[in-house]
Amino acid sequence: MTKDKNILMLIDFENIYIPSIKQYELQITESGLDKLIELASIDKKLNNSNILVFAFWDHYKLYKQYFTNSFYSVIDVSEDGESCADGYLIVNGMAKLSQQKDDIDEVILFGGDSVYSGLVRYLLSIGKKVKIYSWKNSYYSKLRINRNVEVFYIDDVLNVKEKDDCVKDGYFTSSVLSxxxxxxxxxxxxxxxxxxxxxxxxxxxxxxxxxxxxxxxxxxxxxxxxxxxxxxxxxxxxxxxxxxxxxxxxxxxxxxxxxxxxxxxxxxxxx
Known part of the structure; x- marks a missing residue:
């Protein structure tokens, strides 16, 4: 019998939300977030407390409520500024991992910023497999360090290249005011x-x-x-x-x- 994989999921929410607004004029919905997390964790054992979500939540109050209602670990970034969430994710992610080091087989990272390269190298050094979910235009290519790092583009995962279809599916709504x-x-x-x-x-x-x-x-x-x-x-x-x-x-x-x-x-x- 194959042993279930235990995973740790680290979500830089602004890395999901902002690029789709800027590039596609699309705003992700709760259904889109559900689908994204479902596809990322499919066939794996996932404890909701092992999903850590980071953002300056004053800007995303409704999304904070969604993540809280889903019983995920919602971490409030106290500073409003570029890359602030990155530091919180790295520190809190490593702290969580140190508590469950032997129980975690895989880390799923939602965020493609170059600042995460040190975290990815550390995860590989302790024998963890890493999966990265990022928008194509915000992905730092050197995060794919070796074959133990898999990269998935949100554009492709949620079929954003077909803009009308992804809106019809309920995964996004247009940010343009009709x-x-x-x-x-x-x-x-x-x-x-x-x-x-x-x-x-x-x-x-x-x-x-x-x-x-x-x-x-x-x-x-x-x-x-x-x-x-x-x-x-x-x-x-x-x-x-x-x-x-x-x-x-x-x-x-x-x-x-x-x-x-x-x-x-x-x-x-x-x-």
Missing amino acids: DGEKAVIKRFLTTKFDYLYLTTTANDILKSTDIGFNDINLYQDAIDFLYRCVDNGILLIDRRTGHRDGDLVKVLIINKEHSKVKAVSQLIKKK
Whole structure:
């Protein structure tokens, strides 16, 4: 019987998030993160406490909540600056490894920066196999020191070269603010209530003369559009139970922490 491999996963979250925004104008979703971690750890024994995630979380509050809810070890980088997370990852990763040195067979590193070359060399020197997941444009080629280092490009793993497909799969959402998103955000920000009903909002979209909704002609299309806004984090399904005409209905609220919501909010203030 083959012995299960125990692995340690070290995630520099900004190395996942920022390159996709800059290069592809795509923002990774929770589904994309789930898929990435699943593919990286497939056929291996993975303890969630052995997934260490690093970032200056003030910039990524919703993602921090996702990682925390997944029972991963979330490490808060106290300084906001380039390469700050790198140092935290190296120090905390080596400390974790020293505690479980004999139990860890493989280390999976999400981050392709050159600063990690010393860590990779150290891992190889103590007999650990290393896998690196990185975006092509942010990968330092000399991290592939020998055959015990495997490199996987996130671009290929999540099929980002087919931009529409990876969005359709739910792994990413476009970071470009569409006319429809702008219109629905304005609708939520300017209502006198702090919530709106899903069904009522869908009907309002169909009646609206806003050019952002020009491509939405059917009720189901309006519902699908609102659910896409939920999937990409612009809208949230409220925990409150809504009742209308005796029926149970879903209640939506705006996510004021979302970058697109903040952008539209600033446009409204300027007017």
